[in-house]
Amino acid sequence: MARVHGRNGIVYVGTEPAPAAASQAMFISDWSMNFTVAKVDVTAMGDPNLIWVSGLPDASGDFSGFMDMATAQTYVAAVDGQPRNFYLYPSALGANGQPNEYFFGTILPDFSVAGGVASAVTLKSTWNAASPVRRYSAVGAAS
Numbered sequence: 263m264a265r266v267h268g269r270n271g272i273v274y275v276g277t278e279p280a281p282a283a284a285s286q287a288m289f290i291s292d293w294s295m296n297f298t299v300a301k302v303d304v305t306a307m308g309d310p311n312l313i314w315v316s317g318l319p320d321a322s323g324d325f326s327g328f329m330d331m332a333t334a335q336t337y338v339a340a341v342d343g344q345p346r347n348f349y350l351y352p353s354a355l356g357a358n359g360q361p362n363e364y365f366f367g368t369i370l371p372d373f374s375v376a377g378g379v380a381s382a383v384t385l386k387s388t389w390n391a392a393s394p395v396r397r398y399s400a401v402g403a404a405s
Contacts, residue, residue, distance in 0.1 A: 272351040273325050275335050275387075279344035280368045287387075288330045293350060295323035295365060295395075321367070321395035325350075326386040329375055336387040340373035345392035367395035 273293060274284035300317030339346045345368040352363060369389040377383035 266353045268352070270353045270355045272349075272354045274347070274349040275339070275369075275371065276346035276348070277333070277335050277338065278346075279342070280347045280392075282347065284347040284349055285335075287325065287327070287335055288333065290325050290327035292327070293323065293325040295321065295350065297321050297395075321391040322389060323350075324386060324388040326384060329377075329383040329385045336371045336373045336385070339371045340387075343370070345370055348389070348395070362400040363398065365395055365397050367391060368393040369395070 271290070271293060273287045273290045275287050276282045276284045297319065299319050301314045302317055303312060304315050305312045348365075348367055348369040348371075350365045352365075368391075370392045371387045371389040374386045374388075375383060376386075
């Protein structure tokens, strides 16, 4: 296994509702993804501790960077409420110079923007899954 530096990551988001193709979100500087499972308390009287069972899995995350005045990618998605195709490459450079792992699915992105007298105008898109978000690895099988 190789460790990966984040500087070569790429985020793609659809400019039109899915199934339209996704295009690169420009000037992205940070991203995060969260995969969680809902848990339900099924503790009964007499149990020695809390007992939980798993429910449905969830995927969510965000990406942020510097505002690109040439595109309104995540703004349009946030105001029309339609899912967008999404691809996230943790590193666009694999061992062979090609991406070897990525995450994909459809998402419902939100949009926020901030700026100030002493700062660049930044954007942040927080998203929730609108379909299964899966991991693909060329090294192993799709998960």
